[in-house]
Amino acid sequence: MRILIVNVNTTKSMTEAIGRQARRFASPGTEVVTVTPAFGAESIESNFESYLAAVGIIDAVLKYEEPFDAVIQAGYGEHGREGLQEVLDVPVVDITEAAASTALYLGYKYSVVTTLEHCVSMIENRLKVAGLNTRCASVRATSTSVLGLESNPEQAVDSIVREAAAAVANDGAEVICLGCGGMADLEERVKQKLGGVPVIDGVAAAVQVAESLVKLQLKTSKIKAYARPRQKALVGFPLL
Template identity: 70%
Template sequence: MRILVVNVNTTETMTHGIGLQAQKVAAPGTEIVALTPRFGAESVEGNFESYLAAVGVMDAVMRYDQPFDAVIQAGYGEHGREGLQELLEVPVVDITEAAASTAMFLGHKYSVVTTLDRAVPMIEDRLKLAGLDARCASVRASGMAVLELETQPERAVEAIVEQAAAAVEQDHAEVICLGCGGMAELEAKVRERTGVPVVDGVASAVTIAEALVRMGLKTSKVRTYAPPRPKRITGFPLPSA
């Protein structure tokens, strides 16, 4: 089984970290291929960058020329999953939805701890669109930019742990979701401080994608995610589907 894990930003070190996290939880025999878009922002922290990333991710997937069994969109609260589902028959799993759905097996309410406050509405909208918002206690911002997870790791860890603890103590969350693909290595520290299960979206998405592939399930094509209708598209960077 081969799973494409696509970073939504163009920072190669973050793609590498996401790929390592995915391979760590993958079952024996699952090959993880981590992809970086050819174009886009070095970090995705707003709607403009997110819409740009959606095209960059589709481009990266459609240019990959080897067989694959599933795709993971490794960006929290980002746009574009629906476009990938129109283009592909294989399962497409978004890490936001994967983390939240996993969290609901582990506790009554979950909270998401993310990066900047401006990302909070985007995550809330993605959870609402997916029907996962009813059991979300809160979406909290750590105040740390995405790239600061790499450049200021100690400060980032403290800020994330602090908000996770507040979500448990003040918002009555029973599970914490790490709201950024770049937070993959923080589960143990957050769990130690809060005493609750901590869910990483990349790890969740890999296990869900593997299960869908093993069950022989593919994306439904009868209506919502039917292939795009053939037509002339001027100047669009994607190769032909």
């Protein structure tokens, strides 16, 4: 099978890191193809940038010319997943929802540790839309920017571990979800420092979910919510 993973930002080094993580957890015979949008922000840390990214990822996926069996949207708390589900028949997996749903199998409450405070409400809203918020103990920010995850990884790991430990001690969390696709390269170091607390990277979880849906021969329902959009003129859309 071929899984298409689309980064929500335009930083190609982050796309490569996401691809490395995905290939670590992909089954033999699964081809992972990464895609970077042609336009958008270098990192997504606001609703404005996220809405722009939603158009960018749809544009990037529709321009990909080879066949694929599933799509993973590699952005935490971002917009766009519903749009992709409308225009595609294959399964579309968002890393936010993949991580949170996986956490439910491992503990009663989970917490998300993300980058900046501005991203907290975005993640909370995405979890609410997905129906995954009732067992979320907290969403905590590390005050590390998305690009800071690459430029200063050791500091980033320390800040993630600090907030994760606080989530366990103070919020009742039993499982930690890494709340940014750019944290994929940091997963192992965070796990080592947190000891026995389960740590879930959304990219790794999304690969497993996508593979399962493909193996079960399941596709996105087109009955109501994710029916294809009605045909009409799209004035100035980047794909045209």
